[in-house]
Amino acid sequence: MATSLRVNDQFPDVVLPDHQNEMIQLSHLTRPGLLDQYLGFQEGSPLILIFLRGFFCPRDQQQMRQMVEFQAELAVNYARVVTISADPPQVNAAFRVGLNARWPFLSDESRQLIKQINILDETEGEYAYRAQPYTFVLRPSLQIHTIYNGWFFVGRPTLEELRHDLRAIMEMRADYRYEAYADPAIRQIRIPQQEWEHGAPTPGANGLPVAQGTVRWFDVDTGVGMLARGDAGPDVFFHFTAIPGQGYRTIKPGAAVRFEIISGQHGLSARNIQPIE
Template sequence: MQEQLKPGDSFPDFELPDQNGKRRKLSSFSRQSEADKRYGFKDGYPVIVVFSRGFFCPRDQQQFRSLVTFQNELRVNFCKLVSISADEPIVSSAFRAGLGASWTFFSDVERKLIKQLNILDETEGEYAYRALPFTFVLKPNLEIYKVYNGWYFVGRPTLEELRQDLRAIMQTMDYYSYDAYNSEHVKKIRIPQQNWLEDQPLGSSGLPVYEGIIESFDLRTGNGYIKCQDVMDRIFFNFTAIPGEGYRTIRPGTKVQFEFIETFTGLSARNIHEMR
């Protein structure tokens, strides 16, 4: 019989349908963001993979209610959580909505991944032919950092155990230290607020000035893109490129003028001004 995966092994980069029936790969959750690429970071983020017997299991319900209280912390820490069961997507979607969960619920209806990992429950109880309730904590490259066997509920990780696991992983990543963000390269993109204490006219920095339209802006990450007729590629910007204090936002479709900067990780905009 195939041995079950252990710390140090590579977790398979599976592709399964989510609660909406959309097929997604696991690596899409752990890789670095577009902003991280601009900053020059190479590392991605940890991901927690929870296998569930299904919506009907009271122990799974208890575990998932606990994870619902953890999901907002994971979001602000840029760590990801996914769960996998043999339930149909429509069933997973209903369970997810009832819990108030925001993470992705994958469906392995054919049990291919569950069998591949050798965690299929083959007892004759009510959980027969379901996944054993394992939890895997993965590094960004999908290497297994920790495995929790939840056959008995006490074997399932507490939120504090998960927090400690994530901290241990992230402390080894290239983006973790303050100094990583205090570099001159990153500060060209994530501009320190004190740069805007004095109103800097466009072009006063010596950089060329262009006009464009805000193509997109993500309120959650504070990152967006500008479409410019004079530049072939989309131009990245962080909200700190908009002069002002606090968290600044800008609507897609807004016409803007901005200073244009080329970095070794791509095109960026700074000193963005809305055109009246």
């Protein structure tokens, strides 16, 4: 029984519980990050979607061990991976911890998705009604780029095959080429370091509006945050490059700041963020 899905079909945007029993929608895994949204790069991230028979299958275990080796590379390639099985969340959680995996493990205990895409295995005697081990590589829109039938292990994708799939998808992104970041509108938000080579000018010296406020939050991992304005205006997005200086700069939530405001096509952003003593 082969899946009813084909390359270029739209994969169902399902909502399933993860290993922590929290509901996850597939499209939420592929949507663009906050920085990309403000820069206008709306494509999002590719997704490797792996269906497993379960923790007990030695072939599944081997495939998952390979993916654990691959997960650090996926992170720097802005790609995501998720696994789906008929096991309950607590079983998936134990399997995930044992593997040292860091991606979501989703549960389709009712087999609703597995039946919908026609990959329910009804041939096994000991472990019946499990998903056939398919791997789908999805574009950020959840459109199918590649399908791998892993009934025999040799049919499952190698890491090199996944690299080729991801490269083909990433090459379609508007920001795949260096030149995309040379656009003046992009450089107002993702500010080149040489902008601050001679120190930071007085806020507003270049004619931009100036506001005061506090750092509402800052994510050290992604380098983005939000500023709360003291005049009760809308929050203002910022990238760490809006903080004058060299190297990777951080700022603490709650810090009082003064900053310039850029009004862009995708919202307000800050530059020349300076602490108020």
